[in-house]
Amino acid sequence: MNIYEAIKQDHDIQRDLIARLLETSGDTKERQELWSQLRKELEVHEVAEERHFYSPLIDTDKMQEDARHGMAEHHEIDELIQELEDTGMDSPHWLGALKKLRDKVHHHLEDEEEEFFGKAKKVYTQKESEELAAKYEKSREEYKKGWPESIPGSDHEE
Ligand SMILES: [Fe+2]
Ligand SMILES: [Fe+2]
Secondary structure (H helix, E strand, O other): OOHHHHHHHHHHHHHHHHHHHHOOOOOOHHHHHHHHHHHHHHHHHHHHHHHHHHHHHHOOOOOHHHHHHHHHHHHHHHHHHHHHHHOOOOOOHHHHHHHHHHHHHHHHHHHHHHHHHHHHOOOOOHHHHHHHHHHHHHHHHHHHHHOOOOOOOOHHHO
């Protein structure tokens, strides 16, 4: 397993949860559970990915811009998550907010998979990409166990 495969696996989980959430309606148990799962997946993925994919790239000439761009998009995703949290699930606006989040997340995952992975393969050696995957997966499990308090800078800490 390399870092690209590890990240891609989690992206697929996110895409699947979003698709399933789009099929839900109203303030139902199903929507609540899927939303909680999606939120956890997105937040945990962001922090683990920043630590073990983006952070080392910030120091490189080749990918500093891309790494900054990717992390800025994480911030935008966080804001859309907050918007959904602030909107009642039984409100007609909830689905619209979810669609905005879907568009942003799909765009972001595409940037990573279609563009950043290819560039990162010129920066990370095969061995490094395997070591990063192991670290990424370990972090992901730790953040998941302690979620939501485990997420640095999250509003859960306030
Ligand atoms: Fe990302
Ligand atoms: Fe990602």
